[in-house]
Amino acid sequence: MTTESRLTDDPRRTEGFDPRHTHLDLLSSLALVRTFADDQQQALSAVDAAVPALSAAVEAALPRLERGGRLIYAGAGTSGRLGVLDATELTPTFSWPPERAVALIAGGDRAIREAVEGAEDDQDTGRTDVRGALVGPGDVLIAVAASGTTPYVLGAVAQARAAGALTVGLSNNPGTPLLAAVDCPVLLDTGPEVISGSTRLKAGTAQKIALNIISSALMVRLGKVYGNLMVDLRATNTKLEARALRLVMHATGADESSALRALNGAGGKVKTAIVMLKLSVGSAEAERRLALTGGHARITLEDC
Known part of the structure; x- marks a missing residue:
């Protein structure tokens, strides 16, 4: 099988080629910006379609957090960095204890700022990182992978489930191993990217929105908000x-x-x-x- 045929046969929609944008490199700056902006709207549509699944994830996670459990995020690349961002922002916004929002990213902390080649391909490291975080039955693992096939993330999910944790999975492709492996699957079907395969675009946008929704809804249900006021914020500046x-x-x-x-x-x-x-x-x-x-x-x- 040639490289070209392997690319063509990839069933993951995020790896597809959008025929509407075959002349992207010929567009003016204005036309480029309009194209990217219009395509991002699909992220909102994908999240809207996922509302029932997101709600189910919040309902399933809430009892564990009420009993003192933790939010554990697992991802690689853009998905991993979005998990780090969501976990980090919970403390200043809601006074959520930092030890109860743990972000695991393929390649470790170095991968937050630079690409660590090959880190996402190691399923055993995903398992090891979850074990190292002492994930247990009271915890909630949110696994994020645009492809839905990332070995590091699948390893993290397998270990978390073996430890009795609740698992939530966010993927931008239907029918993926990640969605089949978790307790609470969330499909964010954003389709092919304007720049083929660049899931830092609308796939990443949909993930960011979904993570915001899950964590914010949980914080509201946990009493971190009065009305719509963030009354548990930590005034650090x-x-x-x-x-x-x-x-x-x-x-x-x-x-x-x-x-x-x-x-x-x-x-x-x-x-x-x-x-x-x-x-x-x-x-x-x-x-x-x-x-x-x-x-x-x-x-x-x-x-x-």
């Missing part, structure tokens, strides 16, 4: 400190000085400050009441 103050003022109707006083009394915890102001209690009492409801501000306030 001047911008976030100002945001925390605005959140307390918005949620309670308090003036700036009262909100700032409550925030300081709460050690910078937005949720605690809101409960303090709304129930006219001290920080210790606010913390006690929040603890009784698992940290859900709305339930805490409605129970009183």
